[in-house]
Amino acid sequence: MSRRAIFLLMLLAALGPPGLGSGTAAAQPAERGAYIFAAAGCAGCHTDVKNGGQLLAGGRALETPFGTYFGPNITADREHGIGGWSDADFIRAMRHGVSPDGGHYYPVFPYPSFTLMTDGDMRDLKAYIFSLPAAATPNKPHEIRFPFRFRFLMAVWKYLFFEPGAYAADGGQSAAWNRGAYIVRALGHCGECHTPRNALGAVRAGRHLSGTKAGPDGEPVPNITPHRTTGIGGWTADEIAELLRSGETPLGGEVDGEMWEVVKNGTSKLTPEDLAAVADYLKNIPAVANQVFPGP
Ligand code: HEC
Ligand code: HEC
Numbered sequence: 001m002s003r004r005a006i007f008l009l010m011l012l013a014a015l016g017p018p019g020l021g022s023g024t025a026a027a028q029p030a031e032r033g034a035y036i037f038a039a040a041g042c043a044g045c046h047t048d049v050k051n052g053g054q055l056l057a058g059g060r061a062l063e064t065p066f067g068t069y070f071g072p073n074i075t076a077d078r079e080h081g082i083g084g085w086s087d088a089d090f091i092r093a094m095r096h097g098v099s100p101d102g103g104h105y106y107p108v109f110p111y112p113s114f115t116l117m118t119d120g121d122m123r124d125l126k127a128y129i130f131s132l133p134a135a136a137t138p139n140k141p142h143e144i145r146f147p148f149r150f151r152f153l154m155a156v157w158k159y160l161f162f163e164p165g166a167y168a169a170d171g172g173q174s175a176a177w178n179r180g181a182y183i184v185r186a187l188g189h190c191g192e193c194h195t196p197r198n199a200l201g202a203v204r205a206g207r208h209l210s211g212t213k214a215g216p217d218g219e220p221v222p223n224i225t226p227h228r229t230t231g232i233g234g235w236t237a238d239e240i241a242e243l244l245r246s247g248e249t250p251l252g253g254e255v256d257g258e259m260w261e262v263v264k265n266g267t268s269k270l271t272p273e274d275l276a277a278v279a280d281y282l283k284n285i286p287a288v289a290n291q292v293f294p295g296p
Contacts, residue, residue: 054135059073183274188267195208
């Protein structure tokens with residue numbers, strides 16, 4: 001079966017059960033959490049799909065300039081996963097990048113983005129993860145180069161580059177823009193790939209979403225600011241929403257690789273209102289000139 005056919009089947013499957021929509025007051029925490037889980041793409045880094053690993057059982061290799069990290073087991077298994085964690089433990093990990101035993105996480109776990117999530121969304125997310133089957137799969141140790149492997153150095157890194165705290169709405173912008181900002185920055189962590197980094201691996205906030213020649217696995221990631229010639233300034237809001245829903249670009253192509261995973265596991269499951277909010281946000285952020293791919 002072609003990848004396109006598989007994708008269409010997945011879309012149909014995603015359309016199947018209702019209730020995955022935006023969290024209504026009546027929805028259960030785990031149901032609301034399923035939506036956050038998709039939007040935040042937790043499955044990708046924590047599931048070793050290549051080797052047939054169970055959902056969230058860990059073991060997926062993540063190549064970075066600092067070495068190879070392995071996503072840990074975050075199923076509700078008490079020994080190998082996070083089954084023994086309280087809500088407070090989970091919130092501390094997501095908001096502050098600190099483990100229950102006080103260790104600092106490496107920012108390859110995108111808590112610099114997740115820190116922007118609300119407490120409520122974090123609790124719902126944990127409820128959903130704990131509703132999934134547990135896996136007794138041991139974690140693989142990271143293979144990181146000297147001196148980056150020292151966790152205490154992360155305290156210095158955080159001091160320099162990390163600011164914890166939930167997203168604060170921008171009163172000068174519309175409700176839709178703020179919802180889009182929340183989805184892009186807190187949940188979708190789009191900037192973790194689309195924003196260039198400095199030599200110490202911190203995203204350069206002043207160049208938000210302007211693309212990079214050295215994204216994950218060393219691959220280029222396009223500029224998605226509204227810059228006319230180097231970004232997606234020529235796209236309509238509907239074209240942006242359509243790409244996130246189906247993976248199709250305005251020229252009739254399809255996104256590939258990492259972005260295809262983002263669409264398949266994540267943005268294809270967002271409600272039309274949320275997709276429109278993301279498009280609204282992307283149309284109304286500062287345009288940054290950055291030619292990632294060779295021009296025409
Ligand atoms: C880009 C890859 C990536 C994504 C996306 C990601 N994680 Fe992780 N996560 C990691 C890595 C790598 C670690 C290990 C960090 C370390 O060892 O310092 C980690 C660690 C964790 C931990 C700590 C586990 C432990 O045993 O201490 C939790 C909890 C967690 N992630 C939850 C999540 C949730 C929930 C999501 C979705 C909202 C998510 N992660 C998305 C890569 C990712
Ligand atoms: C894991 C890395 C990663 C994440 C996270 C990610 N992207 Fe992407 N994105 C890419 C890559 C790589 C491409 C290029 C894909 C291609 O050329 O086929 C891309 C392409 C795109 C494009 C098409 C741009 C163009 O010029 O063709 C848009 C729009 C986009 N991403 C938006 C987003 C949004 C919005 C989010 C957050 C919800 C996001 N991306 C999260 C890696 C990522």
